[in-house]
Structures are given as C-alpha cells and as structure tokens.
Amino acid sequence: MSVRELIVLGSASAVPTKARNHNGYLLRWDGHGLLFDPGEGTQRQMTHAGVSASDVTWICVTHFHGDHCLGVPGVVQRIARDGVAHPVDAAFPASGADFWARLRHATAFRDTGVIRERPVAGERMPLDTGDAPFSLVARRLSHPVEAYGYRLEEPDGVTMLPAELAARGVRGPLVRRLQEDGRVTAPDGRTVTLEECSVRRPGQKVAFVMDTRLCDGVRELADGVDMLVIESTYLDEDADLAVEYGHLTAAQAAKTAAEAGVRHLVLTHFSERYRVEDEPRFADEAAAVFGGEITLVHDLDRIAMPPRRLTGPEAGQDLGHG
Template sequence: MSVRELIVLGSASAVPTKTRNHNGYLLRWDGHGLLFDPGEGTQRQMTHAGVTASDLTWLCVTHFHGDHCLGVPGIVQRIARDGVAHRVDAAYPESGTVYWRRLRHAAAFHDTEVIREQPVSGEATRLDTGDAPFTLTARRLDHYVEAYGYRLEEPDGVTMLPAELAARGVRGPLVRRLQEDGAVTAPDGRTVTLEECSVRRPGQKVAFVMDTGLCPAVYELADGADLLIIESTFLDEDEPLALERKHLTAGQAAAAAAAGGVRHLVLTHLSERYGDADEERFLRQAAARFSGEITLVHDLDRVPVPRRRAVVRPRPAE
C-alpha cells in the first residue's frame, strides 16, 4: 500500500530547545523517502520515528546553515554502515560544494558509492528523478547564503468512470487498452475515447520552503500545493526582525499559502525565543490570512498528504 506523509524529525530554527530538535523532514512517497535539511540529532530522531537509512532515496539540503545540514555526516555514514544498496540522490546548492564535501567526509568511515550528487544552481533546477513517480524542482530563495526551496510534483492522471465504461460496453482488458492507447473499438463497433470515460486527476504537489524572505520563488513553489511545509520563524509583531534576518512570519507564510491555493499549510522552524504558550498565537496569525487546514508541527508528528482531488468533467446540457 502506498504511503504519502511527512514525518517531522525536528522543527526548531537556529537553536534547538527542550522540545524541538534541529530541522529534519522526511517525506515518504510511494516507497521513496526524501529527507530534507537534516540538522544535528537527525539520526536519533529517525530511530524514534521508526525510520531507517534504507528508507532514504533522496537527501535534499536547502542551504548550508548549520541547523539545516549538520546532520549530513551522520546520515551519510549511516547509509554506509547499514549497507544501503540502492542509489540515494543528494541535492544541495552548488555554491556550497565546499561545505558539502566537508560534511560528506567529516570523519573516518568506510565510504559508500550509492550517493549520487546533484548540485543545484541558477534560479531553477529540474533534478533528475529517473523513473520515480514524481518530478523534483529546486528554486532559489532569498537568504543570506544561497538557498533553495524544493517542489515535488506528481504527473496528472485520470480517474475512470465505471458508469460511462458500462454504457459503452467497455470492460475487462479493453479498459486497460483504453487507458494505454486513448481509444478502443467497443464490441458494437463504436470508437470509444478515454476522454469520454474519465476525468482528469490532478497530480499531487508538495512544496518545501525554508529560510527566506518573501520573494517570487516562495509563491512559485507554493502554487497549487496540496501540502506546503514552510518556515514560520517569527510572529507577525516581529516582522522587522524577520525582514532583517530574511525569514518569514506566521502571517507571511499563511499569505503565501492563500495566494497559491494551498490545501494544507504546515508551519515549522520556530525561533527559540518563543515558548509553548506562543504556539496558539502562531496559529491565530496564520488563520487570519489562510482559511485552509493549518498544522503547527511538533517533533515526530506525522502529517498525511491530502487525498487526491478529481476534476469532474461538466455534463453536457440536456
């Protein structure tokens, strides 16, 4: 059975707290495991979450500030130690290659050859996902060091309409042929098209946005996302500080989600200046600008990707 969910391994910002570990986000997607921004302690958080190195197929780093990458050495060495045999792709800003190499070889260990590096550069990079059931794009954000957000997209599909198939006598192997060829000849000799018997099913989309000020890429990444995982470092009253440090407030993150028609907004990367009592304020400020589902995550939370939605084909007028 396919599983599509976010596992939160850490949700703090620059400084971890007693209740929030440094960053770490695992997106499980139909047998693939995309680990974003492993900070310190990610290995142990994976153990708490029941995640193994063998679950990982991607390692994606948004930028090379410590809270987003200091867990890389442990993850790489765990991949080697556990003998992971399948390929693990690694995406990171090309401008930070020197930091990647330091992290990748931070200590003595028996190395692994399964990691394939895919550095990103420019305003946007389409990564090579091979035969994976999704595309992965990196877009440059606005931060003090070069930083990228990531967007995973599933291709659009179709949902077959049983009543329309039955009305045209299309059943059994003919249904598969209709899906593959786009048209078949029905038992009565009529040509039946896929369009007549199906509706478009939009592919699911997930966006991951970390340290950044508001910029066009934030909106491009969020556009139409079913799940938007986005930093919410500051409360709205601290917007001048957010602007100075090139981060987002709860309200700004929510406004980007509203502009993009996001279905489920996930807030994370909270500054250590706020305590547990402030969480309700983050939610209120986000809800003031976004009317959809909002989750302010905690470590080890699991957030399912919203179920697919079908676009219903308008019925012809009688």
C-alpha cells in the same frame, strides 16, 4: 498500498529546544523517501520515528546553515553502515560544494558509493529524477546565504468513470487498454475514447520552503500545491527581525498560502525566543489570513497528504497515481 506522508524529525530553528530538535523532514512518496534539511540529531530522530536509512532515496539541502545540514554526516554514515544498496541522490546549492564535501566526509568511516551528488545552481533548476513517479525542481530563495526551496510534482493522470464504461460495454482488460492506448474497440464494434470515460486527475504537489524572506521564489514554489511545508520562524510582531535575518512570520507564510491556493499549510522552524505557551499564537496568526487546513508541527508528527483533487465528478475508479 502506496504511502504519502510527511514525517517531522525536527522543527526548531537555529537553536534546538527541549521540545524541538533541529530541522529534519522525511517525505514518503510511493516507496521513495526525500529527506529535507537533516539537522543535528536527525539520525536519532529517524530511529524514534521508526524509519531507517534504507527509506531514504533523496537528501535535499536548502542551504548550509548548521540547523539545516549538520545531520548529513550521521545520515550518510548510517547509509553506509546499513549497507543501503539503492542510489541516494543528494541535492544542495552548488555554491556550498566545499561545505557539502566537509559534511559528506566529516569523519573516518567505511564509505559508500551510492550517494549521487546533484548540485543546484541558477534561479530555477529541474533535477533528474529518473523513473521516479514525480518531478523535482529547486528554486532560488532570499536568505543571507544562497538558499533553495524544492517543489515535488506528480504527473497528471485520469480517473475512470464506471457509469460511462458500463454504458459502452468496456470492462475487464479493456479498461486497462483504454487507459494505456487512449481508445479501444468495444464488444459491439464501437470505438471508445479515453476522454469519453474519464476525468483528468491533477497530480499531487508538495513544496518545501525553508529560510527565506518573501520573494518570487516562495510564490512560485507554493503555487497550487496540496501541501506547503514552510518556515514560520517569527510572529508578526517581530517582522523586522524576519526581514533582517532572512525569514518569514506565520502571517507571511499564511498569506502566501492563501494567495497561492494551497490546500494544507504546514508551519515549522520556530525560533527559540518563543515559549511553548506562545505556540497557539502562530496558528491563530495564520488562521486570520488563511482559511484552509493548518498544521503547526511538533517533532515526530506524521502528516498525510490531502485527498487528491478531481476536475470532474468525484465518483470514479482510481487506477493508480500515473
């Protein structure tokens, strides 16, 4: 059975705290593992979370501030040490290629050849995901250094309607052939089309938005996603600091989610200026403007993707993700 979940490896901002490690987020998706912003200590956090270097198929860096990338050397060296054989694609801002090179080769170790660099540039850049069951795009954000957010999308599929199939005598191998070919000949000689026996199943979508002010990129990434993982460094009382340092408040993140039609809002990247007892204020601030599901993350949380949406009757036979 496929697994789609977010594993939070760290949730602090610039300075880690006793309760929160530097950033790190592993999105598990049907056998793939996208590791976003591995900050300092990510390798150890992966051990605590019960995931290994072999689970990683992508490393996606939003920008080259330390809390978002200082874990790269440890993760790469663990990939080498564990003998990971599959390719690991690495996306990062092209303007920070020198920083990537320093991190990638930070110490002496027996190197690995599985890392495939995928530098991103421009306002919006699709990334080549090969035969992976999703597409991935990087979108420019607004931060003092060049930064990108990422959006993962599953292709739309179909959900078969058992009652419609039965009414037309389509069963067994004919169902699969109908899904693959778009039409079949039923036992009574009638031609049956896929449209008659199915409803469209929108592909699931996730957006990952770290350090940024409000901008068009944030809104584009968040548009209609099932899960929005987004920084909420500050409370709204410190909105002036958010603008100055290129960050969002919890209220701004929630307003973005509400306007974009997000289903599950995941808040993270909290400033060390706030105390543990301040945490409920982030959730309360977000809930005041967003009526959907809200998760204020803690390290090592595991957050499942929301159930998928259908465009027609919800009763049906789900024949996979494609």
